[in-house]
Amino acid sequence: MSKGRRTTRASVAVAAAAVVALSACAAPEDAAGPGQDEGDAETTFLQLATGSTGGTYYPLGGEIAQLWTSNVEGIQVDTLATGASVQNMRALEGETEDAEAGQIDQSELVMAVNGVAMQAQASTGPFEEEPLANPDDILALGNIYPEVMQVVVSADSDIESIADLEGADVEIGPPGSGTEVAARQILEAYGVDPDEDINAFDSTFGDAATALGDGQVDAAFGILSVPAAGIVEVGASNEVRLLPIDGEEAEGLIEADPSYSPLTIPGGTYNGQDDDVVTLTQWATLYTTSALEEDLAYDLVRVMYENSGDIAHDVGSQVQLDTAVDGLGSMELHPGAERFYQEEGILD
Known part of the structure; x- marks a missing residue:
């Protein structure tokens, strides 16, 4: 089936947000580079690439950026709305294109699903044909919160499993997002x-949730926090269900990709979801490169975990030091982050 595309005012909002963020990130000529003071520069300007305005990354990233700007002397961190994980990995190396926001500049800090990183x-999956120039230079700073795959349908739908989606209209996430890769x-x-087997749409989850509530699509995939605001909003006027991701299929996914692990979403989390549902989770993680100065990386990680209680977003309570390095797999830590975790007893 042909792949659909839905253009809405929300897409325009993403583009507008990107323009504003880029303007805010345009440092004066004497401003320092990533984590290094030069000459008379008083402020180091950093850009944090997040995700779509309808997801979790964008608002959460804004709060984390404000924590850093307020608590780390001499820096200003601005956020950018993007297509999320895949695009953000590319943004670490230089300019990249986004379907909605257009061209964006290099970002010193990015949020991404650990599996995509x-x-x-x-150089596999979406990076197999177009690998990064220096993939070994990607360094982790620390986990933010569990990224839970949630596949939502209307409570009265006859779709009971992922296999039942054959022939359906399905939102699978924006091109290059962690949601699309996992979906x-x-x-x-x-x-x-x-x-071939579904009519796939590539909206942001905010638009996807609206389309599901309006009956324009049959199901929507989303890698989101629990509870997810978009699902709660749809569930307020339309009862919803989550499709399970378990059994042999889930076991095969976990074996092929160790960044996955099982997670149970309790019944009653959403209006219409009465029973516990087993699904898969990964981690939303902060990444950077070796260009970020070690002491600055140390301060960014320290401030985020020490001040996580000031994050008002629903997942703020999930930004925890004791899960900061879970699921990193083959990814190496930035030396500054590693030093902080060693001092805190998280690493030997």
């Missing part, structure tokens, strides 16, 4: 070809 490092893996694990 591992693919970028290994394709999951669909294929259940024998559903995402390019």
Whole structure:
């Protein structure tokens, strides 16, 4: 089936947000580079690439950036709305293109799903044909919160499993997002070809949730926090259900990609979801490169975890030091972050 595309005012908002963020990130000529003071520069300007305005990354990233700007002397961190994980990995190396925001500049800091970062490092998945120039230079700063795959349908839908999505209208996430990458893996694990067996749409989750509530699509994939604001909003007027991702298919996914692990979403989390649902989770993680100065990396990590209680977003309570290095797999830590974790007893 052909792949659909839905253009909405929200897409325009993403583009506008990107323009504003880029303007804010344009440092004066004497401003320092990533984490290094030069000449008379008083402020180091950093850019944090996040995700779509309808997801978790963008608002959460804004709060973290404000924590850094307020608590780390001599820096200003601005956020940028993007297509999320895949694009953000590319933004670490230089200019990249986004379907909605257009061209964006290099970002010194990015948020991404840990599984996508591992693919970028290994030049697999979406990076197989267009690998990064220096994939081994990607360094982790620390985990933010669990990224939970949630596949949502209307409570009265006759779709009971991922396999039942064959022939359906399905939102699988923006091109290059962690949601799209995982959605394709999951669909294929259940024998559903995402390019042939469904009519796939690539909206941001905010638009996808609206489309689901309006009956324009049958299901929507989203790698989101729990509870996810978009699902709660749809559930307020339309009862919803989550499709399980378990059994042999889930076991095969975990074996092929160790960044996945099982997670149970309790019944009652959403209006219409009465029973516990087993699904898969990864981690939303902060990444940078070796260009970020060690002491600055140390301060960024320290401030984020020490001040996580000041994050008002629903997932603020999930920004925890004791899970900061879970699921990193083959990804190496930035030396500044590693030093902080050693001092805190998280690492030997």
